[in-house]
Amino acid sequence: MSYERPYDGLKVLDVSQGLAGPYCGTLMALYGADVIKIEPREGDWARRLGTDYGGHSALDICSNRGKRSISLDLKHTDGRAVAQKLAIEADVLIESFRPGVADRLGLGYAEINECNPRVLYLSVSGYGQRGPFRGEPCTDTVMQAFSGLISVNPGNDGAPHRVGFLVVDMVTGLYAYQALATALLARQGATRGRHIDVSLMQSAAAIQAAKIAEYALADGAPRVLNAPAGTYRTSDGWIAITLVTEAHWVAICTGLELPQLLDDPRFADFEQRAEHLQALLDILNERLPARTTSEWCARLTQAGALCNAINDFGDWLNHPHVQAIDAAPSVQQPRVGAVPTPAIPGMMVLAADDRRQVAPAVGEHGVEILRERGYGNATIEELIANAALFVDRPAALGLDGDD
Numbered sequence: 001m002s003y004e005r006p007y008d009g010l011k012v013l014d015v016s017q018g019l020a021g022p023y024c025g026t027l028m029a030l031y032g033a034d035v036i037k038i039e040p041r042e043g044d045w046a047r048r049l050g051t052d053y054g055g056h057s058a059l060d061i062c063s064n065r066g067k068r069s070i071s072l073d074l075k076h077t078d079g080r081a082v083a084q085k086l087a088i089e090a091d092v093l094i095e096s097f098r099p100g101v102a103d104r105l106g107l108g109y110a111e112i113n114e115c116n117p118r119v120l121y122l123s124v125s126g127y128g129q130r131g132p133f134r135g136e137p138c139t140d141t142v143m144q145a146f147s148g149l150i151s152v153n154p155g156n157d158g159a160p161h162r163v164g165f166l167v168v169d170m171v172t173g174l175y176a177y178q179a180l181a182t183a184l185l186a187r188q189g190a191t192r193g194r195h196i197d198v199s200l201m202q203s204a205a206a207i208q209a210a211k212i213a214e215y216a217l218a219d220g221a222p223r224v225l226n227a228p229a230g231t232y233r234t235s236d237g238w239i240a241i242t243l244v245t246e247a248h249w250v251a252i253c254t255g256l257e258l259p260q261l262l263d264d265p266r267f268a269d270f271e272q273r274a275e276h277l278q279a280l281l282d283i284l285n286e287r288l289p290a291r292t293t294s295e296w297c298a299r300l301t302q303a304g305a306l307c308n309a310i311n312d313f314g315d316w317l318n319h320p321h322v323q324a325i326d327a328a329p330s331v332q333q334p335r336v337g338a339v340p341t342p343a344i345p346g347m348m349v350l351a352a353d354d355r356r357q358v359a360p361a362v363g364e365h366g367v368e369i370l371r372e373r374g375y376g377n378a379t380i381e382e383l384i385a386n387a388a389l390f391v392d393r394p395a396a397l398g399l400d401g402d403d
Contacts, residue, residue: 004348005032010184012036013086014067015107016096017044019140019166020200021124022063023173024180025094029066030344030356033092036369037067038074038083041390043362054335055361059166061333063173065341066356070370071363071390074105078388083107085373088115092180096124099134109195119193120183124176128199138200140166147204152211172203224274228252228281231310232288238310239293241300248306249273255300255307256287331357363390 001008010033014025022037022044029035037044043055044064050057070086072079084106087093093112095102102108102123109121123129126138141162144150149168150160176198187193205212214222229242243249246269253261261267261283266276273280288296293309300307309315316322317340328340331352341357343349350357366389370380383389 002032007031007033007184010034010092011090012092012094013038013083013090014094015083015102016094016124018046018096019059019063019169020172020176020198020203021094021096021122022046023170024122024124024176025067026063026065027173027177027344028092028180030347030350032356035067036086036365037064037069037360038086039069039071039362041071041073041362043071047362053333053337056333056336056359061336061339061359064359066358067360068365068369069360069363070366072366073388073390074107076386076388078383078386080106082370082383082389084112086369087112087119089373090116090119092120092122092184094122094124094176098137099123099125099129113193113195117192118187118190120180120187120196121193122176122180122196122198124172124198124200126199127201129195129197133201140168140200143168143200143204147201147208148212148215149204149208152208168200168204171207172198172200175203175206223271224277226270227273227277228284230281232284234293234296235289235291237293239288239296239307240310241305241307243306246270247304251303251305252300255296255303255305256284257299258283258287333358335361361392363392366391 007028010028012025012028012033012035014022014035014037016022016025017039025035025037042048044060046063047055047057047060049059053061070082072082074080074083087107093107095107097105103111109123112119112121125134126143127133127136138146144162144167147168150162153161153163155161176196179196179198183194183196211222214225226243231238231240241252243252249267250262253259261280265272267273267280291299297307297309311319317328322328326343326349328342329352330338331341333339367380370383370389375383380389384391
């Protein structure tokens with residue numbers, strides 16, 4: 001065990017697909033665990049979500065780095081038997097089936113726990129393992145809507161908008177990893193593992209805990225928190241301006257050369273600015289287009305205000321600070337090429353050629369994984385012939401039929 005590989009020797013079986021469960025699995029792999037991913041013949045469905053890059057999508061690369069892949073048909077008796085063997089020897093099992101599906105495949109908690117009592121069994125689902133919605137289909141967008149997240153993200157058009165990336169999936173993966181990390185510490189002195197239930201619903205609520213509390217405390221009508229924080233069009237783009245103290249409000253008025261606002265009773269404090277927000281927005285939206293984004297950033301920053309140009313990802317990647325600390329090192333992904341890959345906060349730096357940086361092809365390590373567990377060539381060939389195991393190029397794998 002080391003700070004670089006604290007989970008060295010830990011065996012993780014990842015039967016999840018999409019982003020939330022797999023991202024949790026990839027964090028385990030990046031910290032040194034041996035993570036085996038079971039995929040169907042066509043691969044995790046996240047591989048096909050977005051542009052195809054040599055059998056990968058950007059989502060798939062992000063959520064499957066560091067794993068080894070075996071492709072099994074879990075509806076086939078022999079495929080299920082292999083999966084069960086892997087599950088029985090695992091320290092951690094991650095699954096993201098709808099509640100009840102894992103049981104039907106012989107991979108449910110009760111069955112695996114009977115043979116592997118210390119297993120930490122993580123279920124990632126939309127609404128959790130109990131309750132009237134437990135079996136309902138769910139995606140990131142559906143949960144953004146269900147959880148109220150979209151309601152607090154209105155656009156300039158006044159309509160509620162979804163957040164433009166899979167924020168609920170990602171934060172669910174983080175909460176799932178947090179739950180596993182703490183459970184692994186507790187398991188050191190325990191004789192039994194436990195079933196961990198992590199849902200998109202609970203995760204979406206947890207990251208909005210303050211907003212939910214604010215809604216309840218204000219009887220459903222909380223005032224705007226820090227008006228006039230928001231995004232504003234300039235003469236050549238957009239700028240974000242915010243404030244958390246009255247001093248910042250003074251700085252905004254100074255930087256925008258609007259000193260008269262400081263004497264306007266409608267804008268005297270946070271509460272008054274929230275009450276008269278539309279009038280204030282009208283003034284700012286008339287003022288900001290008078291200069292470029294860079295000009296306003298310079299003036300506001302000099303005055304002590306909080307602001308930044310609205311960057312795109314190219315702006316971020318090319319920013320001198322990002323490059324100076326190598327915040328997104330370029331990683332060579334086989335069949336893909338160089339991919340800028342943001343470092344995991346707090347993780348020790350991985351070498352560019354570290355295997356943990358690479359996402360596997362579908363079934364890339366299937367034969368290797370089976371041989372490690374004593375499967376002979378004849379048995380592996382039979383699994384392939386029966387379509388229980390899928391490999392890309394069986395002829396190139398040295399399978400000669402001898403056990």
